[in-house]
Amino acid sequence: MKLICLKKDLKEAVFICDRISSKNLNLPILSNILLDADGKDLKLTSTNLELGAEIIIPAKIKKNGKITIPANIFNSFLSNISGSDQINLEVQNNNLIISTNNNSTLIKSQPADDFPNLPKLKQDNKFTLLVFDFISGLKTVFYSCAISSIKPEISSVYMYSNKAEMLTFTATDSFRLAEKKINHFFLEFGPILIPFKTVVEIIRIFEGEEGKLDILFNKNQINIIKDNILFVSRLTDGIFPDYNQIIPKKFIADVIINKEVFINSLKISGLFSGKLNELNMAVNSGDGFFTIKTSNNESGENIAKIPAKITGESVKITFNHKYIYDCLPNINSEEIILRFSGEGKPLLITGAQDNTFQYLVMPMSV
Template sequence: MILHIEKEELIFGINTVQRAMAVKSTLPVLEGIYICADAKGLQLICTDLSLGIQTFLACDIEEEGKVVLPGRLFAEIVRKLPDGDVDITIDDNLNVTIQCMGSRTKMKGLDPETFPDLAEVSDASSFTIAQPVLKDMIRQTIFAVATDETRPILTGALLEIQQNNLTMVALDGYRLALRKEALSAPSEEKQIVIPGKSLSEIGKLLDDDGDDVHIMSQDTHVMVEIKNTRVIARLLDGEFIKYRQIMPTDHHTRVQVAARDLFDSIDRASLMAREGKNNLVRFQISENKLILTSNSEMGDVYEEIPIAMEGQDLEIAFNARYFTDVLKIMDDETINLDFTTNISPCVVNPVEGDKFSYLVLPVRIY
C-alpha cells in the first residue's frame, strides 16, 4: 500500500474513529486502527465490539492495501509530524513507513484479516434528522442515563418513533429526561435502546450546523451516518421501563420561574448543602415567591426568587445536583415546575408545547 494524505485530514480521521477504540483489550487488534486503501478510497475503522466507527478520507492512493496499526502510537506519531503531506507505505510483511517532510518513522503493523467486521445494518427501518436537533436531544437527555449496572437496560437511552415523533428518554431512578421532536417524513414505529456510552460518542461527532443524519436500525444494531462517517452500535437487550406510566398526569401546584435564576440560586445553595450529608436544598413555595434554603454544620444559605404561582403552598426538598443537572441543559428562559405532593416528583415542562419533560424525585423531609 502506498498513499499520500494531508496531515490535518489524517488527524481528523484518527480523532473520529479513536472514539470506538478498545482500551486494554485481551485482543490487541481491537486497540488498533484498521486502514484500508482501495477503490472506495481510504477508510479508517476502530471497534471495541459494542461500538464501531468507520470514516472515509480524501487522499491520493498510489497502491491499494490494508493493515492494522497500534492505535495510540500511530495517533501520537501523526500528531507530532511537521505540517505537510504524509506518505504511508506498507510492504507485504506489514512493515509500515510514515514519512512527512524530513521526518520518517517505521513500525510493524498487525494482520488486517484478524480485525473483526463491523455489523451490517440494512436501511429497512430508517429515518433522517438534522444534526443540530439530534445533538440537542442527546445533550439534553444523556445526563440521566444510569451508570449503575444493576439494571443494565437503564444504562442506555430509549429512542422511540411513534406517530411521526421521535422521543428520547433516559432515567436512572432519581430523575427522568424526555425530549421530543417531530420527524419531517413518516417512519416505521420503533423502539430501540442505545447504550449511553455509544450515544455520547455519537453526540460528539455531530455538528451544530451540519448535514442531516441518516439513522438505520435492526434487532441488534443501529447505524448512524454522518457525512463520510458511519457509527455502528450494538443495542441493549430487554424492555425499557414503561415511562409513560410514571409521568404524573396532574398537579396541585404550578410554578413559572426563570430557569437561569433558579439554577443560580440552587447552585449557590448547594455550596453549603454539599458540606452536609445529603446535598439537600429545600423549596418553600408560597405567595408568588420561591424560597430556597440549605444548611450544614458550616452555616446556612437563604435564596428568594419571584415566581408566578398557581395552586397550593408547598414545602419540598431535592438533591441539589439532580436539579441542577436538569437546569444546566435548559435553553428555555422560563419553565414550569409542576408539583403534586412533597413526596411526588417535580415535573419540569416548557411554558408552551411538550418538547421536553424532566422528572426529579424529591428527598423526604423529616
Template structure:
C-alpha cells in the same frame, strides 16, 4: 498499499477511530486501526466489538491494500508531525510513513486478523438534523444511570412513531424526555430501541453538521453523517413504562425566571451537605419559591425569588444538582414547576413548551 493525504485529515480520523478501539489482552488486534485503500477511497476503521466506526478521508490512492496499526502509537506520532502531507505505504505488515522531514516505520498486525466490519440490513431508516439530535441527546443524557447493574437504565431510549421520535433516559431518581417532530420521520408502526450510554456519548462527539441518517434492526444501529459511519450494538432489556409515573394533573404550578432559578440554585448548592439536599418551598400567598440549605461545617443559606404561582403551599426536599441539571436544559426564558404535594415528583418544563419534560423524585427520609 500506498496513499498520499493531508496529515490533518488523517490525524482527525485516527483520533475518532482510537476512541472505538479496545485494550484487549486476548485480542490485541482490537487495539489497532485499519487503514484501508480500496477503489480509490481511503478508509480508517476501528472496532471494539461493541461499536465500530469507519471514516472516509480524501487523498490519492496509488496502490490499494490495507494495514492494521496500533491506534495509540499512530495517533501520538501524527500529532507530533509539523508537515502538511504524508505518504503511507504498507510493507509486509508494517507501515512506512514519509513526510518532507521524516521517515518512520511502525510495526503492525496481520491485517487479516482485523475483525470483519459489521454489516447491517437496516429495517427502519430515518434522518434528523444534526443540531436537533445533538441538543436532544444532551438534554436527556443527564438522566442516564452511571451504573451498569441495569443496562436499560444506562441507555437512552428512542421511540419512533409516525413523524415523531422521543428520547428518554432515567436513573430512577429523575427522568428526562425530549420530543422531536420531523418531516423526515415516517414510521408507520411504533418502534423503539436502547442505545448504550457509551455509544450515546460517542455519537455526540462525532456529529457534524447536516442531517444524521439512522438505520437500525433488532440488535444494532448505524448512523451516517458526512464521511463517518458509526455502528453500535443495542442494549438488551425492557425500559421502564415511564409514562405511567408521569403525573397527568397538578395542584401546584409555579412559573419563574430561568436565570433567577439557576443563580439561586448555584448559591444554595454551596451550603448543602453530603447528600446535596435542598428544601424548596412554594408559597402562593407570597407568590414565591424559596431555597434553603444548611451544612454544619459551613453554614446556612436562604433565598427567595418571585413567581407566578397557582395552587396551595408546600415544602419539598430535592437533590439540588438534579434540579439544576433539568432547569439548565430549558431553552425558554421562563421555567414551569408542576407538583402536587411534598411527597410527589416535580415536573419541570419550559413555559409554553412541552417538547422537553424533566421529572425529579423528592428525597425522602433525609
C-alpha cells in the same frame, strides 16, 4: 500500500478511531486501526466489538493495500507532529512508514487478516434525521441515564416514534426522568435502547455537524451514517419502564420563574449543600416568592428568595440539588414551570415556552 493524504483529514479520523479501539488481551488486534487503501480513498476502521467506526478520507493512492497499526501510538504521533500539511504512508516489510517534509517514522504493524468486520445493516429499517435534532434529543436526556450496568435498560436512551408525528428520547435512573420530543417526524418505528456509552460517542463524533444523517437499525444493532463516517453499535436488549404511568396528572402548585435567575441561585446554593445534595424548596402562595435553602455544617447556609408567579397551595419539599440543576440548560425557554404534585411526591419541570421537554424528579426522604 502507498499513498499521500492530508494530515488534517488523517488526524481527525484517527482521533475518532482511537477513542473506540480497546485493549483486549484475548483479541489484541482490537487495539489497532485498520488502514485500507483502495482506489481513491483511505478507509480507517476501529472497533471494540460493542462500538465501531469506519471513516473514509480522500487520498492519492499509489499502491492498494491493508495494514493495522496501534491506535494510541498513531493518534499520539499525529497529535504531536508539525510541519507539512501532507503525509506519506507506505508499508515496507509489514511496517508502516510515515513521512513528511522533515520527519520519517516507522510504526510496527500487524496483518489485516484477523481484523473483524463491522456489522453493516441493510436499508430495510432506515430513516433520515437532521444531525441537530438527533444530537439535541440525545443531549437533552442522556445525563439522566443510570450509570450502573446492573439494569442495562435504564443505562440507555429510549428512542421511539409514534403516530403523533414526534420522535421521542427518554432516559431515567429511577430517581429522575427526562423526555425530549422532536416534532415533524413522520416515520413510525418500534422503540430502541441506545447504550449510554454509545450515546456519549455519538455526541462527540457528530455534534456540530450540519445537514442530515441516516439511521439504520434492527433488533440488535444501529448504524449511523453521515457523509464519510459510519458509526455502528450494539443496542441494549431489554424493556424500558412504562414511565407514562408515573408522570403526575394532578398538581397542587405551579411556580413560574426565570430560568437564568434560578440557575444562578442554584449555583450559589450548591456551595452550601450537604453530603446528600439536599435542596429544600418552599412555595408560599401568598408572598410571590419561591424559596430554596441549603445548609452544611462545614460551609454554612444559603437562602434564596426568587420572584415567581405562583398558583395553588403552599408546599415544602426536598430534592437532590444536582438533579434539579442538571436539567435546566436543556430547557429552551426563558421561564420554567415547577409543577408540584404534593409533599413526598414527584416534581415535574417544563419550559413555559417549550412543550417538547419534561423532567420528573423524585423527592428526597430526609
